[in-house]
Amino acid sequence: MAIAKVVVMYKESILDPQGEAVKSALLRLGHDEVKEVRMGKYFEIQLNESENVEAAIEKMCQELLANVTMESYQYEIFTEDEVQK
Known part of the structure; x- marks a missing residue:
């Protein structure tokens, strides 16, 4: 299993x-x-762990999580073991 932590913020130019x-x-x-x-x-x-986790998160951000016209986003992907440390 992988865990993605995603932060979405307004772009600096947006009130x-x-x-x-x-x-x-x-x-x-x-x-x-x-x-x-x-x-x-x-x-x-x-x-679920797969080779395409980063591509999946990128697509989720682009399609739903962020309004890319007004917002920027960043994410980190961790394995379950990394999160439990």
Whole structure:
């Protein structure tokens, strides 16, 4: 079994309204050290072990997990043994 950890974020050129709302709330709470907040999505996907795990994750990101026009993504793939360490 393989486990993919995928992070999807708005591209830097895209306004992140949720991140801005959280930033404003943190500043109102007195956290003056906050400079920027960006929010995203995080997925952990368990897959059957195969030679095409990376290609499968790439296709999932392109087709569903990320809106590639507005979002970028990155992922790491681990074996089950690597995750348990």
